[in-house]
Amino acid sequence: xxxxxxxxxxxxxxxxxxxxxxxxxxxxxKRVPLGVIKILDLKCxxxxxxxxxxxxxxxxxxxxxxxxxxxxxxxxxxxATHIIHEYHLGQIAKVLFSPVYGSIDPSILxxxxxxxxxxxxxxLQIHKLIWGDRVRGK
Numbered sequence: 001x002x003x004x005x006x007x008x009x010x011x012x013x014x015x016x017x018x019x020x021x022x023x024x025x026x027x028x029x030k031r032v033p034l035g036v037i038k039i040l041d042l043k044c045x046x047x048x049x050x051x052x053x054x055x056x057x058x059x060x061x062x063x064x065x066x067x068x069x070x071x072x073x074x075x076x077x078x079x080a081t082h083i084i085h086e087y088h089l090g091q092i093a094k095v096l097f098s099p100v101y102g103s104i105d106p107s108i109l110x111x112x113x114x115x116x117x118x119x120x121x122x123x124l125q126i127h128k129l130i131w132g133d134r135v136r137g138k
Contacts, residue, residue: 009033022068026052029060038065040093045079046072046100058087065093068123072100077112090119097121101128 005021012019013035021032022039026049029038040057043049047070061067067089069080080097089095097120099109110122 006031006033009036024049024052025057026054028054029057039068040065041068041070042080042083044069044071044076046076058089058092061093063093066096067093068096068098070098070100071109072103074112077109081116081118084118084120095120096123098123098125101125102133
């Protein structure tokens with residue numbers, strides 16, 4: 001969404017930095033330079049933003065990229081499971097499940113992942129575990 005980010009990514013790549021771009025997935029990633037690791041957030045229905053997804057991004061992902069689902073309830077888990085199978089996401093990129101902080105306990109999400117034998121990694125937002133919802137530095 002910020003035009004200057006493309007030039008920045010290119011400059012960082014030329015200096016041989018590892019460059020990661022986390023995106024909400026609402027915009028096309030076709031202009032993201034090759035070599036940038038993309039972390040695509042697929043919005044679950046519980047977020048209220050799943051209709052804003054640009055699904056064409058799935059065709060632009062590489063095995064070095066990541067797809068992240070933020071799960072707020074079992075309905076989100078069922079939806080994400082369906083999307084993983086429908087689009088064969090486990091074969092495209094790494095798949096991460098994160099629990100919505102304060103909505104679902106990470107141990108419950110871990111149990112669901114194990115019960116369904118899903119090809120995903122549990123991803124915790126460490127900053128939320130350390131600081132909760134308060135603003136860091138205050």
